[in-house]
Amino acid sequence: MKTFRHLFNIAVVLVLLAVVIMSLGYNPQARLMPLLIGIPILILAVIQTIIDFREAASEKKKMLTEEEIKEAKRRFAKEINVSLWVVGLFLSVYLFGFLITTFAYTFLTLKVRSRFPWKQSLGVALGAWAFLYFVLYKLLEVDLYDGIVVVTLRKLFFD
Amino acid sequence: MVEAALVGLAKVFAWPAIGFMFLGVLIGLIVGILPGVGGTFSLAVLIPFTFTMDPASAFALLLGAHAPSYTGGAITTILLNTPGDPPNAATLFDGFPMTKKGEAGRALGAALSSSAVGGILGALYMILLIPVMRPVVLMFAPPEFFMLAILGIAFIAVISGKSLIKGIIGGGFGLLLGLVGLDMSTSTERFTFGSLFLWDGINLVPVVLGLFAVAEMIEVAVEGGSITEKLVESDIGGALRGIKDTFKHIWLVIRCSILGNIIGIIPGIGGDTACFFAYGHAKQTEKRGPEFGTGVVEGVIAPQSAINAKEGGALVPTVAFGIPGSAGMAILLGAFYVQGIKAGPDMLTNNLWLIFLMAWTVALANIIAAAICLPFANKMAKVALLPGDYLFPIVLMLSALGSYSTRDALGDLVITVLFGFIGYGMKKYDWSRPVVVIGLVLAKIAEKNLHLSLRLYEETFFLRPITLILITITVITIVFTVLGRRRERKQGGGI
Numbered sequence: 001m002k003t004f005r006h007l008f009n010i011a012v013v014l015v016l017l018a019v020v021i022m023s024l025g026y027n028p029q030a031r032l033m034p035l036l037i038g039i040p041i042l043i044l045a046v047i048q049t050i051i052d053f054r055e056a057a058s059e060k061k062k063m064l065t066e067e068e069i070k071e072a073k074r075r076f077a078k079e080i081n082v083s084l085w086v087v088g089l090f091l092s093v094y095l096f097g098f099l100i101t102t103f104a105y106t107f108l109t110l111k112v113r114s115r116f117p118w119k120q121s122l123g124v125a126l127g128a129w130a131f132l133y134f135v136l137y138k139l140l141e142v143d144l145y146d147g148i149v150v151v152t153l154r155k156l157f158f159d
Numbered sequence: 160m161v162e163a164a165l166v167g168l169a170k171v172f173a174w175p176a177i178g179f180m181f182l183g184v185l186i187g188l189i190v191g192i193l194p195g196v197g198g199t200f201s202l203a204v205l206i207p208f209t210f211t212m213d214p215a216s217a218f219a220l221l222l223g224a225h226a227p228s229y230t231g232g233a234i235t236t237i238l239l240n241t242p243g244d245p246p247n248a249a250t251l252f253d254g255f256p257m258t259k260k261g262e263a264g265r266a267l268g269a270a271l272s273s274s275a276v277g278g279i280l281g282a283l284y285m286i287l288l289i290p291v292m293r294p295v296v297l298m299f300a301p302p303e304f305f306m307l308a309i310l311g312i313a314f315i316a317v318i319s320g321k322s323l324i325k326g327i328i329g330g331g332f333g334l335l336l337g338l339v340g341l342d343m344s345t346s347t348e349r350f351t352f353g354s355l356f357l358w359d360g361i362n363l364v365p366v367v368l369g370l371f372a373v374a375e376m377i378e379v380a381v382e383g384g385s386i387t388e389k390l391v392e393s394d395i396g397g398a399l400r401g402i403k404d405t406f407k408h409i410w411l412v413i414r415c416s417i418l419g420n421i422i423g424i425i426p427g428i429g430g431d432t433a434c435f436f437a438y439g440h441a442k443q444t445e446k447r448g449p450e451f452g453t454g455v456v457e458g459v460i461a462p463q464s465a466i467n468a469k470e471g472g473a474l475v476p477t478v479a480f481g482i483p484g485s486a487g488m489a490i491l492l493g494a495f496y497v498q499g500i501k502a503g504p505d506m507l508t509n510n511l512w513l514i515f516l517m518a519w520t521v522a523l524a525n526i527i528a529a530a531i532c533l534p535f536a537n538k539m540a541k542v543a544l545l546p547g548d549y550l551f552p553i554v555l556m557l558s559a560l561g562s563y564s565t566r567d568a569l570g571d572l573v574i575t576v577l578f579g580f581i582g583y584g585m586k587k588y589d590w591s592r593p594v595v596v597i598g599l600v601l602a603k604i605a606e607k608n609l610h611l612s613l614r615l616y617e618e619t620f621f622l623r624p625i626t627l628i629l630i631t632i633t634v635i636t637i638v639f640t641v642l643g644r645r646r647e648r649k650q651g652g653g654i
Contacts, residue, residue, distance in 0.1 A: 004588075008584050016332075086377065086579055089555050089576075090576050094569060102556050129415050132560070
């Protein structure tokens with residue numbers, strides 16, 4: 001837990017450092033604001049990282065129980081699992097577009113990830129799709145992305 | 160003037176204008192609830208339908224749809240941590256924590272009623288201000304806009320959460336995000352990594368949806384369960400308590416609606432900032448200011464009072480000078496041309512009744528919107544009891560749609576996903592997320608006006624009278640915040 005906190009702090013410092021270094025390459029007018037903001041907050045980020053390290057070092061080392069280690073591992077595995085589902089949403093939209101993804105993604109998350117019954121999963125997925133199709137696509141005429149697979153198939157078979 | 164006000168009122172209630180206004184309010188509420196698709200969208204969609212309408216019906220429909228969209232946006236903001244519109248982001252600082260505490264009904268009641276009262280007051284200020292507005296608007300130039308942006312940035316210190324250093328870093332990160340894209344004065348590419356998509360900069364909506372909605376859903380999915388385990392008041396009592404809260408804090412509502420109205424009037428500062436200013440102001444001035452961010456009803460009332468009041472303000476320069484006060488008003492100007500009406504000083508003499516019609520429509524639309532939503536507030540609050548497994552795909556899909564709809568670009572979807580993870584990390588490791596949003600909103604305004612000020616007035620630009628007043632307010636804000644934090648630390652509040 002503490003290690004991840006430190007990693008997060010270090011990532012913040014590295015991002016800000018990159019921002020400052022990149023800014024130095026711009027012309028004087030364009031780099032004014034990025035440097036004006038970037039340098040002070042880079043310094044603050046370094047200070048914050050040191051504060052967190054020192055706080056962690058000053059805390060008495062506490063041995064974690066086996067149960068706590070198991071819980072931390074279980075949580076981390078869950079975080080990875082959920083993150084993959086979130087990234088999966090983007091990939092699905094990119095490949096199949098919003099109309100197919102809304103139905104498929106809702107159904108799959110409920111059925112596969114949450115292990116809901118078939119009827120419930122299908123019902124919610126259909127409801128979500130119907131809302132998207134009728135309210136957004138038909139009524140409000142929102143421009144929905146089709147997905148590269150759908151576009152390619154349409155070109156192959158209909159154009 | 161009184162005659163014009165009465166004619167305007169009579170035309171609002173005449174058929175078919177009143178019918179079109181009801182229709183507009185319903186559309187505005189639905190559109191407002193959808194993340195990323197806001198009032199500007201409903202105006203753009205509805206304008207083609209007004210070609211054959213008379214001016215009264217056309218503006219009743221358009222303003223009826225535009226005025227309550229932020230009211231609808233408050234619903235998803237409070238229940239799901241998913242802002243319907245970027246300005247609604249200020250409502251989630253305390254709105255969503257209230258939902259987590261089981262007070263969703265109360266938060267909704269307070270948000271809906273304060274939006275309505277704010278909208279009515281905004282329309283009232285609009286009527287009062289039109290005759291004296293010209294000199295006030297002309298007093299604001301780039302140095303004043305720059306200082307207003309700096310004042311907004313100073314509010315980062317006010318709402319930076321437990322750690323001031325982390326708050327400032329987060330705010331600075333938001334400011335840097337706002338600088339991504341082509342530099343306006345030199346056309347230099349900054350932080351674009353050669354991507355054409357990033358030339359236009361990073362849009363607010365995908366960032367807000369990622370930082371709050373996606374991050375919240377990741378947490379709900381990891382933790383399991385629902386947003387809240389029980390509602391404190393499950394019957395209509397919760398919503399009624401929220402309404403009572405609004406009237407109990409009526410002075411706060413009045414102050415924040417004035418603030419919203421003034422910011423709405425000033426073209427160039429951007430109405431989106433009004434709600435953040437109102438929130439910062441409330442945190443500084445209210446007794447329970449130090450508790451803001453933990454689910455305090457005043458933290459919901461303040462931004463929601465400003466959110467609709469700013470629309471009344473934005474109408475002033477639009478109708479009186481033909482200068483749009485917001486993106487929505489720029490589209491509304493198109494409707495003036497469709498109707499063959501020239502917006503500008505002539506409106507004050509030839510079509511004064513139309514200005515009043517607009518003011519009445521804004522006020523009435525806000526009342527109708529609140530009246531439609533309030534009876535269902537406690538029913539809607541039950542969404543917070545739904546298992547997170549149901550919410551996870553639905554909210555993620557809504558966020559993806561909202562993000563994509565901002566400019567029909569998949570890149571925005573990538574930004575939402577990326578900021579979802581950043582937001583989750585920030586939440587987990589106690590970094591304030593709202594400050595990133597404030598930084599992002601204000602970055603471009605600050606930079607553009609700094610360069611303009613330096614060119615127009617050189618280094619002495621900060622010696623202008625209003626600029627000096629704004630500098631004083633900024634310094635007072637920072638000093639009071641730092642002193643307040645010190646006092647809290649001494650009292651053992653912990654910073």
